[in-house]
Amino acid sequence: MAKYTICLIEGDGIGHEVIPAARRVLEATGLDLEFVEAHAGYEYFLEHGESVPEATIEKVMATDATLFGAATSPSKKVEGFKGAIRYMRRRLDLFANVRPAKSHPVPGSYENVDLILVRENTEGLYVEQERRYGDTAIADAVITKRASQRIGEYALKLAQRREKKKLAVIHKANVLPVTQGLFLNTIMDEAKNYPDVQSYDVIVDAAAMHLVRNPASFDVLVATNLFGDILSDLTAGLVGGLGIAPSGNIGLEHAVFESVHGSAPDIAGQGVANPTATVLSAAMLLDHLGEHDMARKLENAVDQVLLEGPRTRDLGGTAGTQEFTDALIRCIK
């Protein structure tokens, strides 16, 4: 039996391109890995009537960690459809969505950025409870003390292990003192147990401005689900864009790693997707398994190829997914 088993889920669109690329990179590490393939996404839903079959959940639970490509969610209501990644986050209680943004040697990346956005991954507006009364539509935002406390604890422990030891609690308690106030106050109370971490609160709109003006001043950020969703695309944009930004959906028992980007229907099937975000998510997966040296080796190889080329189109180059992946593999070996 291999040392680690890894579940691979391609999903939709460019998921079919970036997961095989990341698999080749993982195979090139020489680690003793066994891969198990599973299905999820909109294409699977159209064929089988469900977006995440139970067999996929079982494979995610039975393997050591999962690498997910991307999945499509249509912007209209489709009867019986559940967004694949959103369903998996809640079903597997993957409560922490960890989204690092680090400077890369690519055009448009700020220098000296090294931050991690921790997004609460199970509630907020993502409980997806919407209803319509005539011309009025209402969505619930659920915030619980339990989920706020555990995401706060996760972010504080993460900040404690880092050099700067700073935690920005992102909120909108000035307008929503009951829901956002519960999130903010619960985390600020928890922070009293971490006196070595400098915890401070920032209102989300101001946080967006500060992130663009002075991203190097941030260390760890924690936010409710939708604010974290929006700000993590912003932080991806600070350091080279969606082609580069990785993430991990982490629970107490299971973990699913995935790029921040989606299925990119505008470029899917053309062989031009940048696999970096998925490869860096694979590096996070290796860290999760305790393979820290190999994780650093992957990250260093990514930055070396980003610096020297070839680069993919989203970063101003002309390389396709294959050519970029080949260069990465040469660099690892």
Ligand SMILES: NC(=O)c1ccc[n+]([C@@H]2O[C@H](COP(=O)([O-])OP(=O)(O)OC[C@H]3O[C@@H](n4cnc5c(N)ncnc54)[C@H](O)[C@@H]3O)[C@@H](O)[C@H]2O)c1
């Ligand atoms: N975690 C997920 O599975 C996830 C995340 C985001 C969006 N989505 C879904 O994906 C679909 C498309 O959403 P979208 O277009 O708003 O976002 P997207 O992230 O798929 O694409 C946004 C833009 O970034 C580009 N891009 C993204 N990844 C790239 C890569 N690896 N290399 C090069 N360019 C890349 C795309 O070509 C596009 O122009 C939607 O159905 C959405 O619901 C899923």
Ligand SMILES: O=C(O)CC[C@H](C(=O)O)[C@@H](O)C(=O)O
């Ligand atoms: O396409 C979906 O079903 C979800 C997209 C997803 C989200 O959390 O909203 C994506 O934007 C992300 O940041 O992971």
